Amino acid sequence: MFTGDEFADGGATILHVLKEHDVKASFFLTGRFYHNPAFQELIRQLKTAGHYLGAHSDGHLLYCDWAKRDSLLVTQEQFRKDLALNYSRMKAFGVDKEQARYFLPPYEWYNSQIAAWTKAEGLQLVNFSPGTRTPADYTWPEMGKGYVASDRIVQSVLEKEAKDPNGLNGFILLVHIGTDPRRTDKFYKKLDELLTKLQHKGYSFSRINQLLD
Template sequence: MGTIRKALNKNYIKGSFFVTGRFLEDRKSANLLKNMYKEGHEVGPHSDQHLLYATWEKRDSLLVTKEVFNKDLTENISKLHALGIQNIDKFVAPYEWYNKTITEWAKDVNLVLYNFTPGLRTAADYTFPAMGNKYMSSEAILEQLYKHESQFGLNGFIIIIHIGSDPDRTDKFFNQLEKLIKGLKDKNYKFVPLNEI
């Protein structure tokens, strides 16, 4: 996270970080996140135990009850509150996979559900070489992003980059953040907080 923090602060950009309760169990990571919140970066929940809410094959088929959803999310938010993180009103679903019911349940607890903008593959930065053709290198992710940008533009896009990934992925995409910021700034893009999109 130090690399991410440095790149954002150097470029005067406020990021939004959505983390699991599991992530917060690591004291060093939790303290770094707490400091980033104090610097003005937004921090919110990503589910406590990173639950899969719906099947991959049939998105409308739920794998959790509302009670399980609420309990897991409440535990995640409680851990954030324990770090002094307040005013939580946004949420990113685990696996970035959800359906209309999950959106409604999040709304019932005063959270707006966000996700990356379709068309970009930056969320594939969780992959690692042993995954075969699912794996995308950081170079391939950047190439896809710039190709998409040249065809459609990126105005209003939400770009997700994982702050953690499998240890078998040695090519961490967050190490390309500085390069990505510079490349998009050179194309006259401005980075804004989620509520300004």
């Protein structure tokens, strides 16, 4: 699954690679992403290609404190209004809540209260599976130790597949559709390589709703 907020520089590459590998993926995008005129043709192409379009909050809010996860930074009303705006942006592309009932929280950071609020909205909260470095594909060299190069990210996926008794069966892999220009080593340029290696191992790929419904 792919997330998007400010950047979409990998969109064309990702769309092409997924088509070449006959893969359907899931795209969780913020309201800001859906509302950005520069990204709207890409979104239409994703929908036409049969990929899942989902919500990722409207303004990419941080719901709870990084250091104290049980401390909320938003009220339920703020959460509800932000989420409603995200879905209203999606309607412009013919996607409503019934078609997109899986919700990926912004920053992939939440607590039990956010999960309960999501359920109260008739939605199912989802998150990526832990164990690989793909969520770090947004990092750039100036971050120092926080930076993870794309070759290392690919390696982490293959290591997880080899070491886990279940391999990557049912695994939810998160990638960003675009990243800060300060990262020049774009992981989406390795997507073709990664899909090729995993397909050679016998893996197939599905949208989040196909995996979980």
